[in-house]
Amino acid sequence: EAQVTQNPRYLITVTGKKLTVTCSQNMNHEYMSWYRQDPGLGLRQIYYSMNVEVTDKGDVPEGYKVSRKEKRNFPLILESPSPNQTSLYFCASSPSGTGTYEQYFGPGTRLTVT
C-alpha cells in the first residue's frame, strides 16, 4: 500500500532532550516536506526536500534540522526541544517534476514538550 509513515505517533518529552521523528514513504517520491500544525495557525511548512541531499527552509525552520540521505526517508530532528515546539507534526511526500503534483500526508505525530 502506498503510504507515508511517521514514528512515533505520540511523544511526550522534556525540554532539551534531543529527539528525532522519522518519516518514510514507499512511493519513490522525490519531494518530501515537514509541517507543523497549531490551533489558529493552520499548517506551516518547516523544511522541504526536492531530492536526496537537497533541503531548504520553509516558513518556520528555527529549532529544527532535517536530513535526506535516502530518497525514502526524511527525519525531523529537534536538537534541544522547547515547549513552543509542542505541536502536531505532519510529513508529506510528492512526485517530482515541474508539472502538477499532489502531496501525500502521513498520519501525524503529536509532540508535547514539558
Added chain:
Amino acid sequence: DAKTTQPPSMDCAEGRAANLPCNHSTISGNEYVYWYRQIHSQGPQYIIHGLKNNETNEMASLIITEDRKSSTLILPHATLRDTAVYYCIVRGMNSGGYQKVTFGIGTKLQVIP
C-alpha cells in the same frame, strides 16, 4: 508565493452542494490552485487542482475565474463525512526553482443533517 483568503467557517445542509470560495488575487501565471481537506486531526487529503480551466473529479469540481484571482471548490452532494477543514493553496516556486507550499487556516465546513 500567492496568499489565499478563505472564510473561516461555513455550513451546508446534507445532500446540498457545498461551495467553498477562495481568493488568491496575487496569483502569478504559472501557479496552480490546489485544494486539500483535513478531517479531525488526520493528515490532509488532496482533493483537486487546476491552473486556468475548470476541473472535475470523483470528489469535487473546481471553478477558477477567468482572471484567476479566485476559485470555488464545489462538493456536489455534501455528506456528513465531508465535514472537515478545507484548504486552498497556491503552489509557488522560489528563486532556486524548488517548490514551496503555503497552507492557510482553511475553511471549516460543517455539514448539517
